[in-house]
Amino acid sequence: NAGVTQTPKFQVLKTGQSMTLQCAQDMNHNSMYWYRQDPGMGLRLIYYSASEGTTDKGEVPNGYNVSRLNKREFSLRLESAAPSQTSVYFCASSIDYNEQFFGPGTRLTVL
Amino acid sequence: GQQLNQSPQSMFIQEGEDVSMNCTSSSIFNTWLWYKQDPGEGPVLLIALYKAGELTSNGRLTAQFGITRKDSFLNISASIPSDVGIYFCAGLGFPNDYKLSFGAGTTVTVRA
Numbered sequence: 019n020a021g022v023t024q025t026p027k028f029q030v031l032k033t034g035q036s037m038t039l040q041c042a043q044d045m046n047h048n049s050m051y052w053y054r055q056d057p058g059m060g061l062r063l064i065y066y067s068a069s070e071g072t073t074d075k076g077e078v079p080n081g082y083n084v085s086r087l088n089k090r091e092f093s094l095r096l097e098s099a100a101p102s103q104t105s106v107y108f109c110a111s112s113i114d115y116n117e118q119f120f121g122p123g124t125r126l127t128v129l
Numbered sequence: 130g131q132q133l134n135q136s137p138q139s140m141f142i143q144e145g146e147d148v149s150m151n152c153t154s155s156s157i158f159n160t161w162l163w164y165k166q167d168p169g170e171g172p173v174l175l176i177a178l179y180k181a182g183e184l185t186s187n188g189r190l191t192a193q194f195g196i197t198r199k200d201s202f203l204n205i206s207a208s209i210p211s212d213v214g215i216y217f218c219a220g221l222g223f224p225n226d227y228k229l230s231f232g233a234g235t236t237v238t239v240r241a
Contacts, residue, residue, distance in 0.1 A: 110171075120173070
């Protein structure tokens, strides 16, 4: 099992560009999550999907959109990237709401 | 999510030492999780706790779910160099909260 995979691993964007971060899990988990991690601020929830077909806002959803494509895949889209979105993005999944398993992260820089 | 206070913010370890860190919340939690993050990697789940007073071990790691449901502790015994990294606590609120709250992390480095 690969667990949670994320692509790309690194990305550099110019302000105003758009991109989609991809996430997939092969553990048959119901719930999936997107977090951002900034120095000294821990992990902050952007969006989550409790089950296939549902998505909800987390703590810091502004500037992002998500799609739960199927049970395995949950993508995060930046429509118009801003320097404040420079961060490390982690996708996670869980069977219910408890033990979450994280992917390796995408390191995004917006110039 | 709820605000979690994790301490210490950083610590230095010497090989063979026992170290501890803790996490406190202003609200009751019904689940406590402890993660470790190595540089350039995602957090890895170390221990999960589900009952007040529960004490659970994973090798040299031991974590406890506080009796008040508002705190948790992680102990590392006989530290080794690969214990360096960032340790995060995370909690799930009560009764049906579905968003994990994370502490800011404890950075563990080796004392020169």
